Amino acid sequence: MSLLRSSVRCSSYPTHVVRMFSSSASRSKQRLVILGSGWGGYEVLRGIDKKRWNVTIISPTNAFNFTPLLASCAVGTLEFRCAVEPVRKYSPEVIAYQAWCDAIDFKQKVLTCMPATPSLSSERSSARLVESSKPWTQSSGVGTPFTVRYDKLVIAVGAYSQTFDVPGVKQYAHFLKDVRDARAIRTRILDCFELANQPILSDIQRRNLLNFCIVGGGPTGVEFAAELHDLLHAEVEQHYPSLARLAKITLYDVAPNILGNFDRSLATYAEDKFRRDGISIKTRHHVERVEKDRMFVKEQGEVPFGLLVWSTGLAPNPLIQSIAYIAKHERSQSLLTDNNLNVLTKDGQIDPDVWAIGDAAITKTAELPATAQVANQKAKYMVKKLNKIVKDQEHTKPFEFHNQGSLAYLGDWKAIYDRSTAETGIKTKESGRLAWLLWRSAYFTMTLSIRNKILVPTYWFLNWIFGRDLSRF
Numbered sequence: 001m002s003l004l005r006s007s008v009r010c011s012s013y014p015t016h017v018v019r020m021f022s023s024s025a026s027r028s029k030q031r032l033v034i035l036g037s038g039w040g041g042y043e044v045l046r047g048i049d050k051k052r053w054n055v056t057i058i059s060p061t062n063a064f065n066f067t068p069l070l071a072s073c074a075v076g077t078l079e080f081r082c083a084v085e086p087v088r089k090y091s092p093e094v095i096a097y098q099a100w101c102d103a104i105d106f107k108q109k110v111l112t113c114m115p116a117t118p119s120l121s122s123e124r125s126s127a128r129l130v131e132s133s134k135p136w137t138q139s140s141g142v143g144t145p146f147t148v149r150y151d152k153l154v155i156a157v158g159a160y161s162q163t164f165d166v167p168g169v170k171q172y173a174h175f176l177k178d179v180r181d182a183r184a185i186r187t188r189i190l191d192c193f194e195l196a197n198q199p200i201l202s203d204i205q206r207r208n209l210l211n212f213c214i215v216g217g218g219p220t221g222v223e224f225a226a227e228l229h230d231l232l233h234a235e236v237e238q239h240y241p242s243l244a245r246l247a248k249i250t251l252y253d254v255a256p257n258i259l260g261n262f263d264r265s266l267a268t269y270a271e272d273k274f275r276r277d278g279i280s281i282k283t284r285h286h287v288e289r290v291e292k293d294r295m296f297v298k299e300q301g302e303v304p305f306g307l308l309v310w311s312t313g314l315a316p317n318p319l320i321q322s323i324a325y326i327a328k329h330e331r332s333q334s335l336l337t338d339n340n341l342n343v344l345t346k347d348g349q350i351d352p353d354v355w356a357i358g359d360a361a362i363t364k365t366a367e368l369p370a371t372a373q374v375a376n377q378k379a380k381y382m383v384k385k386l387n388k389i390v391k392d393q394e395h396t397k398p399f400e401f402h403n404q405g406s407l408a409y410l411g412d413w414k415a416i417y418d419r420s421t422a423e424t425g426i427k428t429k430e431s432g433r434l435a436w437l438l439w440r441s442a443y444f445t446m447t448l449s450i451r452n453k454i455l456v457p458t459y460w461f462l463n464w465i466f467g468r469d470l471s472r473f
C-alpha cells in the first residue's frame with residue numbers, strides 16, 4: 001500500500017503514449033470496471049455474472065489479501081499463501097490488468113492507468129515498484145500509461161496508511177497492509193535475532209536490535225504485538241534462549257487507552273493481559289520523528305529499535321484525493337455515496353453509473369467503520385444490484401449493514417469479541433479462550449478458496465505440533 005503514487009503520476013503523462021485498450025470480449029455486453037482487488041473489489045469479482053457483463057478488474061496487485069491473517073503471516077504462524085487469493089483465477093473470463101488507476105474522467109467514462117509491472121525499458125525500477133510494499137519511495141513515470149473505457153464503474157481502491165506526516169515514518173517504519181509487508185516484517189524479525197546472535201555485539205546493541213516497537217493501539221497493532229509475543233515465547237525462547245530475555249515489545253499510542261473502539265472492559269482485559277505478558281503499553285506517547293534504527297518520543301526521548309511497525313489508521317488513497325467530481329466526507333475525505341452506494345457528485349446529484357465501496361467510501365447517512373466486514377457486505381450488495389441490472393431488473397433496496405462484531409487476538413490462544421446490535425441494543429462480549437475459538441472459526445469461515453480452507457487449519461496444526469519456521473530466505 002502506498003501513500004503518494006497517483007497524484008505524482010498524473011501530471012507526468014506524455015499524452016502521445018496514451019493509447020486505447022480494446023478488449024476481445026463482446027462489445028454487446030456492458031463494460032463493468034472494478035478498481036481494486038481487496039475486500040470490496042475481489043468480492044464483486046467473485047460474485048458478478050461474468051457471462052452477462054464484460055468485466056475488467058484493475059489493481060496494482062494480482063491477488064486479494066486476506067488482511068485479518070497478515071499479523072499471523074508476519075510471525076510465521078501461517079504461511080503467506082494462506083492470506084492471498086489470485087485474481088487470475090477468473091481470467092480469461094475477466095480481463096485483469098495489474099495497474100494503478102491514476103485518473104478518472106467521469107464525463108467521458110475513461111480511466112487512465114499506469115502498469116504496475118516491470119516495463120521493458122525500465123525493468124529494474126519498475127520491478128522495484130511491484131515488489132516494494134512502499135511504492136511512495138519509487139521513482140515516478142515508469143511504464144506506458146493506457147486508458148480503459150467503462151459503462152459502469154465500481155471504485156474499491158481502499159485507503160493508505162496514515163503517518164500523520166511524522167518525519168521518517170515512510171522511510172524507516174514497516175506497515176502491515178499486504179502480504180509483501182508481512183514478508184518484509186518477518187524477514188526483519190529474523191534478521192534482528194541473527195544479527196543479535198553475532199558474538200561481536202555488546203548486550204546494549206543486542207537489546208536495541210531486539211527492541212520491537214509498534215505504534216498504534218488499534219486492533220492491527222494489538223494483534224501484531226500478540227502474535228510477536230507468541231513467537232518470542234515459543235520458538236525464540238527455544239532456539240535463541242540467551243537472546244529471548246533481551247527482547248522487548250512496546251506498544252505506543254497517543255490515546256489514553258488502546259483498542260478505543262472496543263468495549264472498555266474488553267480493552268482493560270487486553271491491557272491487563274499484555275502487562276502480565278511483559279508487553280509494555282505506552283499510551284499518551286507521541287512519536288515525533290523516526291530515523292534509521294531509532295525514533296524520538298516526546299515523553300521518552302530517543303528510543304533505539306530493531307523493528308518499528310506503524311499502524312495508526314487510514315489516510316485517503318491519492319486517486320480518491322485527486323477526484324474533484326465526487327463529494328467527500330469531511331473528516332475522512334472518503335467518497336460520499338447514497339444508500340444504494342452510488343457516488344454523490346459535488347452538486348448533490350447521483351452518478352447512476354458509478355459506485356464506491358470499502359475503505360474508499362462512506363455512506364452519507366451511516367458512518368460505518370472502515371473494516372473488511374463493511375467492505376465485504378457492500379460488495380455483496382453490489383453483486384446483487386449489478387446482476388439485476390444486466391437482467392433489466394432493479395434492486396432498489398438500500399444497503400443495510402449487519403454487524404457481526406469485532407474480534408482481536410491477544411496471544412496465548414486468547415482473544416476478545418465485542419458485538420453490539422443497534423436494532424436490539426443487546427451487547428455481547430466475550431474474552432479469553434472462547435473468544436479465541438470464535439476468532440479462529442470466524443477467519444476460517446471467511447477464508448475464500450477451498451485451497452486456503454485446507455491450508456489455514458493445516459498450518460495452524462503444523463505450527464502447533466512443530467513450531468514456527470525460523471528459516472531466513
Ligand code: FAD
Pocket residue numbers: 006035036037038039040041058059060061067068069070071099100101102156157158159176177178220317319357358359360370371372373374375
Ligand atoms: P483493500 O482491501 O485495501 O483493497 C484496496 C485494493 O485497491 C487493493 O487491491 C489495492 O492494491 C487497490 N488499489 C489501490 N490503489 C489503486 C489504484 N489507484 N487503482 C487500482 N487499484 C488500486 N477488518 C475487519 O473487518 N476485520 C479484521 O480482522 C481486519 N483485520 C485487518 C488487519 C490488517 C493487518 C489490516 C491492514 C486491515 C484489517 N482490517 C480488518 C481492515 C480491512 O482489511 C479493510 O477495511 C479492508 O481491506 C477494506 O477493503 P477495501 O476493498 O476497501 O480495500
